[in-house]
Amino acid sequence: MTNIDASNDNVYDVIIVGGGPAGASTAIHLAAHGARVLLAEQKKFPRPKLCGEFISPECVAHFARLGVVEQMLAAGGVEVAETVFYTRGGQSVNVPSAWLGGTHRRVALGLSRATMDERLLSRARDVGVTVLEESPCCGLIIEQESVRGVRLKAAGVERACRARVTVDATGRSRALARRIITAAAPHGERREHRTTRARPSLVAFKTHLENTRGDQGACEIYFYRGGYGGLSEVEGGRSNLCFIAAARDVRARGGDAARVMREVVMSNKRAARTLGEARVCAEWLCVALETFGRGEAVPQTGLLAVGDAASSIDPFTGSGMLMALESGELVAEVIARHLSSARRSMDSTSLADEYRARYEERFGARLRVCAWLRRAAFAPPVLSGAAASLLNASAGVRRVLARATRRGGGEALARQRT
């Protein structure tokens, strides 16, 4: 039987569920504004995470504002000066990291998520956030159509925690948002409910490798039938291999990650060269993916979403962590303003309206651009030789496309298309 701890100590200004970059950055910024913050994470850090571990140059300015820039740059990460995209036949197109933007640094950083996420979470603790690890959220508290907090479970004890605002930072699982259902309960209240998931058409894999033969200082992206994958160095002389394959191709290989790497990823000529002698030196992580793109920034009054829980941008942009950090900063700014202007009772509806509008203004254009690029990326033949030659002919076009997946560049390209 589950014990329930319902003490009054469990009352906060803001509860954040999920300790990845979106949740940790939201928590750090809110603590700096003087808010009483609880962050609940289901895992114990450090933990490996499925990700390409390419930290784009713009993230460094965020690290500086979060007070972790020295710790991140001293963590043994590798400088990544460019990304090179390879067609199946071996033709290449390069995008220098400097084109992506970034005021503090012109190169990207290759650093494992185990290291990066642990440093962010530890910073949150240092600035006064109550951080609970191994505490999965197992339910929402919903009253009068508004989310008023969460139920957490740790070591067999269930704990009800209440807050004026709850933030879903649970990544692609959207674990909190999925619990909302629109069907009204008998007394007009919204019931909590787990929604069903669509059947995933893609599967992502990640591991760390030794003895790879990619170019030093380059993140290499390989296209092949049904997907693409990236190879990029991280700390400790290892390389991250992270790839997406069609679910049917994975099923045909019995879900065996190493076989998918050999038979699908290495059908790309360049990947066959760089991965031919590689040794796997970490566990394989695997996750089924439904799709990329928009979720809902405000799934319910009182519940705001950040990072991948709000929208997951396509991995080939190398900007998922950037969006996580940007949306964490944005939501913290909006919540802090509402908390300080209404110390006693907060108008959750105007908070939701403001966040929804500012989220759209900040991320709408780049998400639309990525939806167009996604169609091109998954269209057969993926990044054909002809397309590669065309892109190689114009550094200007490559630069516009690279910038379009970021703030400012997306808006400019969206304006040109309309």
Ligand SMILES: Cc1cc2nc3c(=O)[nH]c(=O)nc-3n(C[C@H](O)[C@H](O)[C@H](O)COP(=O)(O)OP(=O)(O)OC[C@H]3O[C@@H](n4cnc5c(N)ncnc54)[C@H](O)[C@@H]3O)c2cc1C
């Ligand atoms: C194949 C692939 C490759 C990628 N490569 C890159 C890349 O190279 N560069 C880049 O910038 N981006 C990349 N991304 C995107 C990037 O990984 C995400 O955008 C980023 O992790 C989002 O951060 P987040 O904090 O929103 O979510 P996450 O990092 O997913 O963190 C969510 C956290 O919530 C916790 N959680 C989940 N459910 C619960 C619950 N019920 N209770 C408590 N805690 C919970 C999880 O344990 C996790 O720690 C890639 C994505 C994919 C799919």
